[in-house]
Amino acid sequence: MLSHKAKYALKAxxxxxxxxxxxxSRTVEIxxxxxxxxxxxxxxxxxxxxxxxxxxxxxxxxGYYLIKSKNxxxxxxxxxxxxxxxxxxxxxxxxxxxxxxxxxxESECNLRHGLMLIRDKTLxxxxxxTIASLVKK
Amino acid sequence: MLSHKAKYALKAxxxxxxxxxxxxSRTVEIxxxxxxxxxxxxxxxxxxxxxxxxxxxxxxxxGYYLIKSKNxxxxxxxxxxxxxxxxxxxxxxxxxxxxxxxxxxESECNLRHGLMLIRDKTLxxxxxxTIASLVKK
DNA sequence: CTAATTCCTAGTAAATCGATAGAATTTATA
DNA sequence: TATAAATTCTATCGATTTACTAGGAATTAG
Numbered sequence: 001m002l003s004h005k006a007k008y009a010l011k012a013x014x015x016x017x018x019x020x021x022x023x024x025s026r027t028v029e030i031x032x033x034x035x036x037x038x039x040x041x042x043x044x045x046x047x048x049x050x051x052x053x054x055x056x057x058x059x060x061x062x063g064y065y066l067i068k069s070k071n072x073x074x075x076x077x078x079x080x081x082x083x084x085x086x087x088x089x090x091x092x093x094x095x096x097x098x099x100x101x102x103x104x105x106e107s108e109c110n111l112r113h114g115l116m117l118i119r120d121k122t123l124x125x126x127x128x129x130t131i132a133s134l135v136k137k
Numbered sequence: 138m139l140s141h142k143a144k145y146a147l148k149a150x151x152x153x154x155x156x157x158x159x160x161x162s163r164t165v166e167i168x169x170x171x172x173x174x175x176x177x178x179x180x181x182x183x184x185x186x187x188x189x190x191x192x193x194x195x196x197x198x199x200g201y202y203l204i205k206s207k208n209x210x211x212x213x214x215x216x217x218x219x220x221x222x223x224x225x226x227x228x229x230x231x232x233x234x235x236x237x238x239x240x241x242x243e244s245e246c247n248l249r250h251g252l253m254l255i256r257d258k259t260l261x262x263x264x265x266x267t268i269a270s271l272v273k274k
Numbered sequence: 275c276t277a278a279t280t281c282c283t284a285g286t287a288a289a290t291c292g293a294t295a296g297a298a299t300t301t302a303t304a
Numbered sequence: 305t306a307t308a309a310a311t312t313c314t315a316t317c318g319a320t321t322t323a324c325t326a327g328g329a330a331t332t333a334g
Contacts, residue, residue: 141293177293195301196299197303198301198302199300199302
């Protein structure tokens with residue numbers, strides 16, 4: 001399941017993607033438009049900035065805007081930024097790999113291989129969902 | 138990600154699937170064989186029993202055994218029993234559906250449709266992984 | 275200088291997770 | 305029938321995570 005943070009991030013990105021080119025959106029505007037608690041959204045937007053999905057203009061008349069094409073922002077990326085691994089166990093993860101402490105050796109693990117199959121399919125599906133594909137026409 | 142509980146459940150089922158037909162496995166035997174904390178495993182086996190994957194014999198020389206074919210126990214079922222919904226949000230879930238409180242109306246939600254696509258693909262993949270398919274030959 | 279905004283750090287209440295503890299119940303068999 | 309060996313039940317616990325909230329510092333336009 002997605003955390004609220006990831007869900008809010010997606011909704012915020014969708015909001016930004018729906019604005020006119022060159023429009024700068026204030027946090028409060030996004031919060032109201034997408035129904036997200038404002039103070040919480042502040043943190044999320046900063047995370048999205050650190051992840052180079054959006055950039056900001058500080059000070060009066062400042063705000064946030066997309067710096068990555070909505071066609072290039074995938075659900076997989078947002079999941080990883082906010083919720084971490086897409087695989088079902090760390091030992092089956094590409095980006096968040098960690099060995100399992102309860103497995104004697106990895107080659108003997110009956111779970112890992114199957115979970116990597118799942119990971120590949122889920123990842124492929126999640127990479128197919130972009131912000132652009134989600135925006136209502 | 139899977140909880141430890143779900144992971145241990147899978148490992149316990151794998152252990153049971155590897156035993157001879159009619160063999161009854163004590164908790165401590167499964168715990169040692171699959172490297173699972175014994176007291177924690179007790180609860181997990183009770184959950185698996187309530188889920189009708191295993192049954193038990195009480196008292197001396199008692200223990201647990203599979204009552205569902207290892208070909209019919211899927212990763213999807215175990216995920217749902219221990220970790221709940223497979224979908225990324227409750228509003229996109231088949232078995233754990235709940236509306237989102239932050240969405241005005243469901244038809245206006247830009248996320249839901251995409252998340253249901255993911256759910257369908259992930260679910261299909263997870264239904265393809267059975268205990269039998271995981272057992273080492 | 276002031277107002278409006280992002281940026282930063284901390285805190286907090288509630289829930290969840292990953293167990294552990296202890297005792298009640300059930301069963302086989304000596 | 306007593307005993308040993310097992311499941312079953314219920315409660316508790318510490319650590320972590322989650323979903324926020326609070327407050328102020330820094331930045332910028334006019």
